[in-house]
Amino acid sequence: MSRLHRNYFYRMYWRQKTTWAFVIMTLAIRIGLVILLVFGTQAYRGVDFGGSLAFSEAFYKEFFFDNAMAFIVDPVYAFGAAAMSRYLQDVKFVVRTGSRAGWVRRYLSLSCYQAGVFLLLLNIPACIAIWMMGGSVAKASAFILVCMAGEYLVLVTFSMVWLLVQSLTNSSVAAAAAMILYGAWDALFGIYDYADTNGYLITLDLGIGWSRVFSNIDESLDLSKLGKMQGITSRLIDPFSAALLAGLLALFILLRLAAVRRKDFLTVQEEAAKA
Amino acid sequence: MEQINVVQATKVLKRRTVLDHVDLTLDRGGIYGFFGPNGSGKTMLFRAICGLIYLNSGEITVFGEKIEEKKFPDGLGLVIESVGFWNEFTGFENLKFLASVRGKLSDTDIRGALARVGLDPDDGRIYKKYSLGMKQRLAIAQAVMERPELLVLDEPTNALDEDGAAAVHQIVCEENKRGCTVLIASHNKADIDSLCRRKFKMNEGCLQEVLPDSGPA
Numbered sequence: 001m002s003r004l005h006r007n008y009f010y011r012m013y014w015r016q017k018t019t020w021a022f023v024i025m026t027l028a029i030r031i032g033l034v035i036l037l038v039f040g041t042q043a044y045r046g047v048d049f050g051g052s053l054a055f056s057e058a059f060y061k062e063f064f065f066d067n068a069m070a071f072i073v074d075p076v077y078a079f080g081a082a083a084m085s086r087y088l089q090d091v092k093f094v095v096r097t098g099s100r101a102g103w104v105r106r107y108l109s110l111s112c113y114q115a116g117v118f119l120l121l122l123n124i125p126a127c128i129a130i131w132m133m134g135g136s137v138a139k140a141s142a143f144i145l146v147c148m149a150g151e152y153l154v155l156v157t158f159s160m161v162w163l164l165v166q167s168l169t170n171s172s173v174a175a176a177a178a179m180i181l182y183g184a185w186d187a188l189f190g191i192y193d194y195a196d197t198n199g200y201l202i203t204l205d206l207g208i209g210w211s212r213v214f215s216n217i218d219e220s221l222d223l224s225k226l227g228k229m230q231g232i233t234s235r236l237i238d239p240f241s242a243a244l245l246a247g248l249l250a251l252f253i254l255l256r257l258a259a260v261r262r263k264d265f266l267t268v269q270e271e272a273a274k275a
Numbered sequence: 276m277e278q279i280n281v282v283q284a285t286k287v288l289k290r291r292t293v294l295d296h297v298d299l300t301l302d303r304g305g306i307y308g309f310f311g312p313n314g315s316g317k318t319m320l321f322r323a324i325c326g327l328i329y330l331n332s333g334e335i336t337v338f339g340e341k342i343e344e345k346k347f348p349d350g351l352g353l354v355i356e357s358v359g360f361w362n363e364f365t366g367f368e369n370l371k372f373l374a375s376v377r378g379k380l381s382d383t384d385i386r387g388a389l390a391r392v393g394l395d396p397d398d399g400r401i402y403k404k405y406s407l408g409m410k411q412r413l414a415i416a417q418a419v420m421e422r423p424e425l426l427v428l429d430e431p432t433n434a435l436d437e438d439g440a441a442a443v444h445q446i447v448c449e450e451n452k453r454g455c456t457v458l459i460a461s462h463n464k465a466d467i468d469s470l471c472r473r474k475f476k477m478n479e480g481c482l483q484e485v486l487p488d489s490g491p492a
Contacts (some may be wrong), residue, residue, distance in 0.1 A: 008372045008375045016361075092326070093376065095326070095351050205484075265322070265327040
């Protein structure tokens with residue numbers, strides 16, 4: 001892709017009103033969380049957390065878990081994906097890419113760009129909130145960077161889920177629903193404990209992505225339990241789950257390539273007639 | 276090799292056969308007209324030739340290149356039904372964005388393409404503010420701006436006044452003179468009669484050539 005094309009590609013993205021609606025919606029949610037988590041917590045009531053590493057990490061984590069990520073953030077991202085995909089599906093653009101694989105590559109390129117933008121919108125308010133609460137962003141930077149890498153994989157996977165379902169069904173509504181379902185599975189812990197017939201407790205962890213990659217975070221805020229930063233970071237990451245997350249992304253990209261080979265590029269009217 | 280070959284092309288959408296074992300051979304460099312009632316399959320045939328739909332059965336070759344599920348023809352210019360551009364961009368910016376995908380045109384070329392269809396390259400209005408006729412002219416400009424080998428025009432004179440239609444006729448003739456193969460689908464009999472060397476009638480997904488001595492199209 002030429003530099004000229006890249007520039008126009010992204011410039012086009014920012015010229016859409018829907019892109020700005022997407023940005024405003026995302027910021028509104030994040031700023032809402034800042035207000036909720038900063039001014040509605042103990043810090044507001046005068047509790048001093050002392051800027052500890054444990055507090056900074058736990059507070060950062062608050063922004064992504066336990067806040068209905070799948071039901072708040074995913075719909076906004078779905079809206080952004082819809083905005084992004086709108087102009088890329090025009091046949092005048094499609095045929096100029098030379099091949100269906102070429103078209104997917106450009107789609108993926110903008111998805112990666114969009115995921116990066118979204119990630120910044122998610123993280124900057126989170127970091128400001130840590131600072132406002134008296135935490136240290138610098139101390140927690142290793143944890144934040146690891147989380148950001150995980151988030152990035154998850155967001156690009158969301159885009160691929162969107163594109164896959166959109167290609168198979170030609171329906172933005174179905175694509176958004178699939179993304180939210182996938183996000184719900186990803187964001188909710190999905191851990192079930194039950195006893196078998198012999199009375200043994202079995203733990204079934206259906207969680208993927210985030211919830212497994214960072215499943216061991218210590219939320220006790222008890223400094224005595226924590227080692228040095230390097231130790232904490234490595235303890236938080238489950239390599240198998242991280243590989244699974246990356247594998248899922250690769251799988252969705254491959255599925256996407258397969259699905260698009262059979263995609264019919266039809267107008268909305270033709271789609272309606274087909275149904 | 277220098278032909279467009281459609282062999283037994285069949286496409287079914289939701290149990291409705293929109294292309295029914297279509298056979299077609301077109302030589303390079305001609306102007307070919309397709310007509311028929313709404314929903315007869317003209318646009319689907321064009322989409323199939325452009326690689327935009329996959330066929331349930333059959334095969335299409337464009338100038339020696341097989342159009343598979345994964346490939347679009349090289350050197351293709353098209354106007355297919357919906358005249359969709361991007362509302363937030365001016366005409367020039369829209370064309371520049373599309374041209375940037377292939378990276379073959381300069382700003383001067385794009386301005387020339389706009390002027391050729393009677394649009395002002397310096398018009399600062401965004402696409403959303405264009406009239407229907409201006410939108411159609413912009414669609415023609417994007418189709419011809421990269422000097423395509425194959426020009427596929429679906430209802431190219433829709434929404435155009437007499438001058439606009441005449442301009443399209445002139446552009447089609449100029450492109451054809453340059454060596455471009457042109458496929459036109461139109462409800463406008465004048466488009467087909469005045470421009471096309473061979474004419475085809477489509478009805479319920481079936482294609483039939485209208486021979487010169489078989490009466491008026």
